[in-house]
Amino acid sequence: MSQRINRRTALVHCAQLASAGAAGSLLPHTVAGTQTSASMSVTVLLNEPTGWIKPALYGQFTEHIGGVVYDGIWVGPNSKVPNIDGIRRALVEHVRRLGKIVIRWPGGCFADAYDWRDGSGPREKRPRRFGRWEEVTESNQFGTHEFIKFCRLCGAEPYLAGNVGTGTPEQFQRWVEYCNAPAGATSLADERVANGDRDPFRVHYWGVGNESWGCGGKFTPEDYCTQYRRFTEWLPGYGVPLYLIASGPNGNDLDWTRRFFKKWKDYARAPLSGWAAHYYCGTTGHALKFTLDQWYEMLEKANRMERLIVDQWAAMGEFDRAHKVKLLIDEWGCWHPKGTELNPHHLFEQKSCLRDALCAALTLDTFNRHAEKIDMANVAQLVNNIHTLFHADGDKFVATPNFYVFEMYRPHQDTRGVRMDVQAPAIKFHAGREQQIFRVAGSASRADRKLTVTLVHTHASEPAEVSFSIRGGSADHVQQAVLTHKTLSAHNTFENPNEVVPQTSSTPHRGATFTCVLPPASVSRLDIVLK
Numbered sequence: 001m002s003q004r005i006n007r008r009t010a011l012v013h014c015a016q017l018a019s020a021g022a023a024g025s026l027l028p029h030t031v032a033g034t035q036t037s038a039s040m041s042v043t044v045l046l047n048e049p050t051g052w053i054k055p056a057l058y059g060q061f062t063e064h065i066g067g068v069v070y071d072g073i074w075v076g077p078n079s080k081v082p083n084i085d086g087i088r089r090a091l092v093e094h095v096r097r098l099g100k101i102v103i104r105w106p107g108g109c110f111a112d113a114y115d116w117r118d119g120s121g122p123r124e125k126r127p128r129r130f131g132r133w134e135e136v137t138e139s140n141q142f143g144t145h146e147f148i149k150f151c152r153l154c155g156a157e158p159y160l161a162g163n164v165g166t167g168t169p170e171q172f173q174r175w176v177e178y179c180n181a182p183a184g185a186t187s188l189a190d191e192r193v194a195n196g197d198r199d200p201f202r203v204h205y206w207g208v209g210n211e212s213w214g215c216g217g218k219f220t221p222e223d224y225c226t227q228y229r230r231f232t233e234w235l236p237g238y239g240v241p242l243y244l245i246a247s248g249p250n251g252n253d254l255d256w257t258r259r260f261f262k263k264w265k266d267y268a269r270a271p272l273s274g275w276a277a278h279y280y281c282g283t284t285g286h287a288l289k290f291t292l293d294q295w296y297e298m299l300e301k302a303n304r305m306e307r308l309i310v311d312q313w314a315a316m317g318e319f320d321r322a323h324k325v326k327l328l329i330d331e332w333g334c335w336h337p338k339g340t341e342l343n344p345h346h347l348f349e350q351k352s353c354l355r356d357a358l359c360a361a362l363t364l365d366t367f368n369r370h371a372e373k374i375d376m377a378n379v380a381q382l383v384n385n386i387h388t389l390f391h392a393d394g395d396k397f398v399a400t401p402n403f404y405v406f407e408m409y410r411p412h413q414d415t416r417g418v419r420m421d422v423q424a425p426a427i428k429f430h431a432g433r434e435q436q437i438f439r440v441a442g443s444a445s446r447a448d449r450k451l452t453v454t455l456v457h458t459h460a461s462e463p464a465e466v467s468f469s470i471r472g473g474s475a476d477h478v479q480q481a482v483l484t485h486k487t488l489s490a491h492n493t494f495e496n497p498n499e500v501v502p503q504t505s506s507t508p509h510r511g512a513t514f515t516c517v518l519p520p521a522s523v524s525r526l527d528i529v530l531k
């Protein structure tokens with residue numbers, strides 16, 4: 001691990017916790033944040049490069065579920081909601097701010113009951129079905145062409161998830177052909193042209209099933225591997241190099257991984273580029289109501305992503321020593337109980353507050369630190385759902401604090417990670433038993449003279465005064481952007497969209513060492529121009 005928690009200096013901040021409000025009392029906790037505490041340091045080691053941070057690590061997930069597609073993305077061309085050919089304009093404008101990311105579609109569980117043909121051809125003629133999640137009509141107004149258009153408008157790359165649960169290899173292979181074959185080359189390519197798109201969609205990322213251990217067919221790993229081989233056998237890319245993704249484990253299930261890979265090896269290694277794990281860190285308390293212990297417990301659960309990556313990577317390496325297959329986390333996020341939906345039709349919609357923003361930030365830092373192992377990650381889900389970046393309801397639209405974290409972290413994209421050492425006392429909390437969470441963690445990356453450092457400070461009530469060093473270089477100028485709030489459950493609403501937004505300021509910091517202050521419960525980005 002590039003980041004260590006110094007356990008020798010781990011302290012119990014009982015007095016500090018008490019000053020933030022007794023652990024166990026319900027939020028909103030208003031935090032004072034006036035004291036500084038024990039010595040903490042962050043050292044960036046410029047001469048120790050790590051992995052390349054691909055924009056795909058900042059990917060999104062969009063499923064036909066609740067209000068994600070209908071209302072969130074698709075409002076229809078005749079809507080009064082400002083749109084571009086039926087696609088919500090405000091969403092496009094915001095997603096463009098996330099960089100050249102990847103967007104996964106159409107599920108999720110929905111993908112394993114989806115026939116792509118239902119979503120092509122003239123919209124007025126498309127069949128209406130029942131959705132996968134609820135017995136409500138799926139109009140199929142948003143299909144492959146609309147999704148590709150959405151991606152193109154956003155400057156994002158598409159990732160299509162194929163149906164292994166109820167579909168056939170033939171259906172899957174024909175979807176690839178429909179998307180990628182050049183005009184005139186095959187009948188399906190001509191059908192695509194007739195449906196409005198002469199240029200091939202050139203889809204690179206293809207998922208072969210979703211959660212095949214669960215809603216995607218309840219396979220054993222061996223049976224799924226057999227299906228995987230059938231779906232990927234002699235699959236032309238039509239000039240597009242295909243990146244094929246298998247359905248990986250539920251959380252850190254090593255048995256699923258080992259059994260799949262054992263069979264995969266015995267099967268002379270069907271073409272496989274990525275192994276996609278899903279990790280939902282769940283909830284503690286409720287989306288907007290939680291105790292101080294639950295604040296820390298939530299962050300600790302999100303931080304288990306680190307263990308998952310390390311363990312899964314090691315298990316994959318037992319069968320694929322050269323690590324040709326990379327890890328993906330194509331669904332992740334907090335998942336809170338019902339009760340904060342903005343619209344009752346938006347299944348699994350939840351309000352995201354400052355706490356979710358810290359979970360997002362520490363997860364993105366984890367991906368950055370392990371960038372050599374991970375090819376893609378997709379937060380679940382983009383709009384009106386779990387760990388969402390946006391809420392949209394009719395003509396109303398608002399970005400959550402999660403969006404601002406993704407935007408803050410964008411400068412890491414397409415840069416080289418550099419190792420960072422963090423020394424800070426852990427914070428203890430109670431969740432059934434005494435546990436602990438890091439106080440400060442983060443990641444660093446460099447592009448020429450630009451050094452980007454992001455830091456999550458978990459302490460709920462006290463700032464951290466951090467001694468910051470750059471080994472192998474020196475700062476000419478430092479700017480600090482901070483996302484925080486005095487109330488831990490603070491969130492943005494349609495009425496008050498700027499409650500939790502980052503503030504950026506120039507600092508007097510110069511040279512190879514300086515002291516910087518991280519406010520309590522905060523995400524910071526330091527933009528350092530090197531001399």
Ligand code: AHR
Nearest residue numbers: 107108109110210211380
């Ligand atoms: O994101 C919601 C659902 O969670 C997805 O459809 C499924 O893959 C996961 O279980």
